[in-house]
Amino acid sequence: MSKVVLRCENVYKQYELRAGPLEVLKGVSFELNEGELLAIVGISGSGKTTLLNLLYGIDVVTSGQILLDGKILTDLSKDEFRNFRRDNFGMIFQEFYLIPSMTAIENVMVPLIIAGKSEKLALTKAYKLLESVEMRPMANKLPSQLSNGQKQRIAIARAIANNPRMLICDEPSRALDTALGDEIMDLIENLIEKENISVIMTTHDPEIAARADRVLIIRDGKLVEEKIKDREAFDFKAAKEIYRNPIDKNQDQNEKVSEVISETHKKPKKKKQVKRKKK
Ligand SMILES: Nc1ncnc2c1ncn2[C@@H]1O[C@H](COP(=O)(O)OP(=O)(O)O)[C@@H](O)[C@H]1O
Numbered sequence: 191m192s193k194v195v196l197r198c199e200n201v202y203k204q205y206e207l208r209a210g211p212l213e214v215l216k217g218v219s220f221e222l223n224e225g226e227l228l229a230i231v232g233i234s235g236s237g238k239t240t241l242l243n244l245l246y247g248i249d250v251v252t253s254g255q256i257l258l259d260g261k262i263l264t265d266l267s268k269d270e271f272r273n274f275r276r277d278n279f280g281m282i283f284q285e286f287y288l289i290p291s292m293t294a295i296e297n298v299m300v301p302l303i304i305a306g307k308s309e310k311l312a313l314t315k316a317y318k319l320l321e322s323v324e325m326r327p328m329a330n331k332l333p334s335q336l337s338n339g340q341k342q343r344i345a346i347a348r349a350i351a352n353n354p355r356m357l358i359c360d361e362p363s364r365a366l367d368t369a370l371g372d373e374i375m376d377l378i379e380n381l382i383e384k385e386n387i388s389v390i391m392t393t394h395d396p397e398i399a400a401r402a403d404r405v406l407i408i409r410d411g412k413l414v415e416e417k418i419k420d421r422e423a424f425d426f427k428a429a430k431e432i433y434r435n436p437i438d439k440n441q442d443q444n445e446k447v448s449e450v451i452s453e454t455h456k457k458p459k460k461k462k463q464v465k466r467k468k469k
Pocket residue numbers: 205206207212214232233234235236237238239240241440442443
């Protein structure tokens with residue numbers, strides 16, 4: 191029997207808007223097994239990012255429980271969660287969220303240094319990580335000098351720097367074309383095999399979802415396991431249209447994500463060995 195890594199129990203999430211409460215998640219329950227690639231699909235606005243943000247602790251549940259390896263995350267304070275997140279989760283965002291003033295190698299070093307590694311060790315490990323995503327030649331480039339596919343590779347290297355228990359990916363291929371999206375999926379599948387990592391990923395893209403071990407559909411605030419007949423009920427064609435359209439910005443959400451990223455991936459204080467461009 192496979193081991194359960196993550197468990198979501200009857201999770202509700204409600205946003206208080208001026209016009210009244212907006213119930214986005216209405217009793218979400220699921221399990222993620224060790225070594226599994228689980229895809230969550232749903233049309234735009236169905237609550238995919240909301241759910242992942244709850245897992246990563248960017249936002250808090252209205253009610254319900256989230257457990258990782260049996261530990262109840264929804265009981266942790268903000269500070270406790272920050273430490274826990276650093277040790278257990280890697281997250282990949284559709285908009286990468288690399289630190290723009292830092293080079294690729296520095297972006298990857300940050301979580302290592304925060305986790306207490308010496309700069310020398312962090313540098314060595316960061317080079318290895320860049321190698322594993324085939325980005326070593328880009329080590330000294332700033333994010334602005336990289337393509338979207340390259341940025342996502344660097345973001346993956348950063349996400350796995352501290353050997354997380356699981357990887358949370360919010361539409362990892364959304365800003366990429368099909369071929370690049372496939373490459374990113376190859377990388378993620380490789381990680382599952384090599385690093386004993388479990389992955390939860392949202393996507394609009396049916397071809398990306400098709401690569402998962404299991405697909406859950408988010409609909410009316412609930413998750414339902416995809417069965418063959420549901421595949422027809424889920425309008426993949428419409429979803430694909432939305433997928434191809436430009437990313438709609440949710441200002442509030444983006445700000446929150448940026449805040450958490452900069453908290454989690456604070457700039458290291460000492461920076462001797464790595465040269466980087468000054469603005
Ligand atoms: N911080 C927020 N405040 C208010 N409403 C939000 C917030 N974040 C998301 N929403 C709303 O929740 C719904 C689900 O959004 P989201 O989780 O981003 O969907 P998806 O990722 O599936 O496109 C949308 O109606 C969105 O406008």
